[in-house]
Amino acid sequence: MKIKDITSYLESIAPLSYQESYDNSGLIVGNSNDVVNKILISLDCTEDVVQEAIDKGCDLIISHHPIVFKGLKRFNNANYVERTVIKAIKNNIALYAIHTNLDNVLGGVSSKIAKKLALSNQAILSPKSGLMKKLVVYVPRANVEEVRKALFEAGAGAIGDYDECSYNTAGYGTFRPLDGASPAIGEVGKQERVEETKIEVVFPAYLERNIIVSMLSTHPYEEVAYNLVTLDNSLKNVGSGVIGNLSQPMEGVDFLAYLKDKLQLNVIRHTALLDKPIQRVAVCGGAGGFLLNDAKRSGADIFITGDYKYHEFFDAENQIVIADIGHFESEQFTQELLLDIIKKKFANFAVLITETDTNPIKYYC
Structure with a gap:
């Protein structure tokens, strides 16, 4: 399995776009196309955790807290952050963090x-707002079902406990192809009037690229008329x-x-x-x-x-x-949470919870 198989699944549950602006969740060290054989889960990534990964043959550490929050200008063993990163790189161990994006989802x-x-x-x-967008696209009547289906399959139209939600308005569009155009409908130099349906769907902002690609791949027009709007609606599960x-x-x-x-x-x-x-x-x-x-x-x-x-x-x-x-x-039970999430999808994959105590605070009772 590749690292990106694991991380893509985690990000389908806790998208990176849900993290706070100060955060640094995601793949911090490593190549997403590298093969992973065993995972070590930890709340924090420290030198001792990296050593544990080496000893146990783990090639990916998934931690809640990122080892790097801010940009590093030097790697010369000056502090525990630099030493941890250097040690991971030397031993070909990838480091991935799933921090405030996992904080910001129901079930996190x-x-x-x-x-x-x-x-x-x-x-x-x-609840957070500003994480939803609305797509409005104008489609020839004969192609409405195909385009709408593609939008739904790409993740558009999900609202709470409902999916395949859309609003559709009948109308007509006009256009005149100019020299150099290759219109699917009509002739160059002649104004056309086409019966169209305006499709409106909402979707999580992080799915925008998939939504647009799916729409463009099924829409018959050479130039597609559409617009995107960021919504102030709150997401009840985010x-x-x-x-x-x-x-x-x-x-x-x-x-x-x-x-x-x-x-x-x-x-x-x-x-x-x-x-x-x-x-x-x-x-x-x-x-x-x-x-x-x-x-x-x-x-x-x-x-x-x-x-x-x-x-x-x-x-x-x-x-x-x-x-x-x-x-x-x-946050200590976040390790159990990540184990359960990964095992649910990859039941036979080797995933371990660290035995290293990373809590820097000790109590004298």
Whole structure:
């Protein structure tokens, strides 16, 4: 199997276009056409993880966090990032990261936390907008079914739990082929009037190239009249954080004990418990403090995330409980998630979860 067989599948679930602007998800080291025989999954990519890959005969490391966030100007072993990259290159080990794009899908990192906590009715806490486009194309009546079918097969027309969605308007188009044209309909120098259908379909922006290629390959015209519009509509399954419900309300202290047990935590930093039970729970893997207001608006009783600073805890304002469980701890089950995703598609392929502890934070209890 080639690296691109694995990465293309992962990106069909968590498209690279869903990552945040500061991120660096994707293939960081390696050639997508290289053959891969064994994969090592890790939350972080470190020198020790690369060594583990060498020892176990793995030629691809899939990590959640990218080893390279910013551009590197030198490779001279000056820091752990450079040393890790150099070691991977020397040993022909490819490095791939699936970071905020996996954070930003329902069924991703935050959903894994929610599943561990047995939350029902999961939904994205802060849906993203601007990720959908609309195609409008004018097609001769005789070719409408063929073009529409090609658009659907390329991924257009999917809205929530529905697919093959389109809006079609009958009309007519006019055009006059000029010298040098090879019209499918009409004659050079003569204005033509053709019965046409205007087809409108929406699609995820990352599918644009496939959609356009499919449309052009089936449309009969030499010059196709179409336009693209970016939509402000939010995608309900794409965005940050997850909100869900416990099957039964729990007292605050009981829920903290439940949280500690289910997520295998050493410690929980939290604001004062409120004088009401906890049932509606908001979660965000990693550093999710930016979602606090979304958690409040969603009616959450508690917001679980990592990397909270001292003064940020005051923002709870006795409206919600903030629980900081740690960055690594909130994302540690991402390794299981990636294993399950890959094994579902490539059942007989060798995929291992790292045995290296990459958490840089230690606790003295």
